[in-house]
Amino acid sequence: xxxxxxxxxxxxxxxxxxxxxxxxxxxxxxxxxxxxxxxxxxxxxxxxxxxxxxxxxxxxxxxxxxxxxxxxxxxxxxxxxxxxxxxxxxxxxxxxxxxxxxxxxxxx
Amino acid sequence: xxxxxxxxxxxxxxxxxxxxxxxxxxxxxxxxxxxxxxxxxxxxxxxxxxxxxxxxxxxxxxxxxxxxxxxxxxxxxxxxxxxxxxxxxxx
Numbered sequence: 001x002x003x004x005x006x007x008x009x010x011x012x013x014x015x016x017x018x019x020x021x022x023x024x025x026x027x028x029x030x031x032x033x034x035x036x037x038x039x040x041x042x043x044x045x046x047x048x049x050x051x052x053x054x055x056x057x058x059x060x061x062x063x064x065x066x067x068x069x070x071x072x073x074x075x076x077x078x079x080x081x082x083x084x085x086x087x088x089x090x091x092x093x094x095x096x097x098x099x100x101x102x103x104x105x106x107x108x
Numbered sequence: 109x110x111x112x113x114x115x116x117x118x119x120x121x122x123x124x125x126x127x128x129x130x131x132x133x134x135x136x137x138x139x140x141x142x143x144x145x146x147x148x149x150x151x152x153x154x155x156x157x158x159x160x161x162x163x164x165x166x167x168x169x170x171x172x173x174x175x176x177x178x179x180x181x182x183x184x185x186x187x188x189x190x191x192x193x194x195x196x197x198x199x
Contacts, residue, residue, distance in 0.1 A: 061170045084119045088115060089116075
């Protein structure tokens, strides 16, 4: 899975009918220090993630292994909303406090 | 399969119910000399419970789904072994 930050929502009114009722988020991949990679993906979400949330995204056929997505044409799914990330014994991220200050290009 | 170094642990309590394996580790892919290869990935770690700093091998994509067994989990990376040693073949 990749770590991503929700930066927006994609709305589509004309779409495959199997996608009706599925929220689509715009997610930017980030590193464990919070720096964006510049890569974006449109990701299906059934967990209720919102802008600013840090999420785990499963890609490829794995995205279809849930009850909601098994019949859907999706290749990326939010499988978790991240609470904490610990790197080398130190807290790198908490959902309450955001990414820890670091020297790898994080932004608030 | 890919080599990687376990850098840390990710906790995500709000998760899809199908993702039953609790342990999520942050992995930096590396080559056989230990040089970093590409971006970090988050993988399920159902077998090894690898500690930070461990060299592991992991699988990506549908291979990860297969490695985790049925009922299939929505995961695209999984740690499948702890690396004890690497020897280069002569020649």
